[in-house]
Amino acid sequence: MSKLRFAPIFVLLAAVGLTTALPMAGFAPLAHAADASAKAETVRPEIGTPLQAAQALLKEEKFKEALAKIAETDAVADKTPYEIYAIDRLRGAAAARAGDTDLAGKSFEAVIASGRLEPAEKAKIVQALGSLYYDAEKYPKAIEWLSRSLKENGNDPQTRTLLIQSYYLSNDIPRATSELQKDIAADESAGRTPTEITLKLLVSCALKSNDKQAYLSSLEKLNSYYPKKEYWLDLLSRIQAKPGFSDHLTLDLYRLKAATAQLQTSAEFTDVAQLALLAGFPAEAKKTLDQGFQSGVLGSGPDAAKQKRLRDQASKGMADDQRTLAQTEASVNASKEGTGQLNLGYALVTAGQFDKGLALMENGVKKGGLKRPEDAKLHLGIAYQLAGQKDKAIQAFKSVQGTDGVADLARLWVMQANHPIN
Known part of the structure; x- marks a missing residue:
């Protein structure tokens, strides 16, 4: 700091x-x-x-x-x-x-x-x-x-900021943290937005005291009020590094990154596409690859041919899904458990068929019998968000529980919905 x-x-x-x-x-x-x-x-x-x-x-x-x-x-x-x-x-x-x-x-x-x-x-x-x-x-x-x-002259914001940073710079981190929390709580109680300086100093206090949980919570608060790509990148990397974070959530982590800090490298674009194809979502893979080609990150260099083949594979998967859509829909509707409806619905949402896709996903969640019900609620929230239904998305995200990282991702999706990067 x-x-x-x-x-x-x-x-x-x-x-x-x-x-x-x-x-x-x-x-x-x-x-x-x-x-x-x-x-x-x-x-x-x-x-x-x-x-x-x-x-x-x-x-x-x-x-x-x-x-x-x-x-x-x-x-x-x-x-x-x-x-x-x-x-x-x-x-x-x-x-x-x-x-x-x-x-x-x-x-x-x-x-x-x-x-x-x-x-x-x-x-x-x-x-x-x-x-x-x-x-x-x-x-x-x-x-x-x-x-x-x-004490003698009343509260002056600049003077108080200097005082708190004096505590911080003299290594009295507990006192600095306590005073910062008081100021933030007072601002929030009065309906004011805490200053970015105050929130960044709270993050620095947590970092200096090596309190990982406090760092994460203070960084989330900072990013809630002042969302920036660098804050999102830090948050996502720390969520992924938390003990117990499940590898099966990697695609979901990428989805949140794409919606906030954005995908940056050719490896990220192709990783998302490959994971989406494996999960049965060729439209999501195709959309991701198209963004990579349009931005100039994909389509040149030694891997250009491989990247083109991957996009062709996604296009073929989309065509195959569309050709067998009626048969697949009848099959998942007849199933006693909701996984098929959930996955088909998400695939349709990523293809832009929001109403039909959301209806299938809602039915799949209600039907139950899901291997990972918390993941299902997370995906339903993401689908609502893609469809522009913010309130329903937040409601779905807030219902997510779990200790494998899914609840952390859902909480961050609420932050993204309420505080998008301008």
């Missing part, structure tokens, strides 16, 4: 006026002073002169030289509390721009502790200090000040 980047610290400093001029004796008092007595305070020339010179150097982006000018005030004795505040205020800004986080943090903490800031300005500086420590990878300090910012 890459580190988040937000507004640079100097932008935050400028927003709260930490690089603006400070008053010397005889000049107008500081605009942000907290009370009337503070407004009457000024700095002596031996303090104000080097500070004004430092401000000029800051404008020229000569940050180290500005720090050197500010350091000249260290020799001045008997500084007033206001002079100390003025020095810390400008030194913090210069140190932050110079990349000296320790000095900047120490200075800003002193500015906050001075009690001279109005609430709105204090809130911004507390937030800026947390961001400063975060950018410097000083995560314990970042957690301290970002937490304070949220």
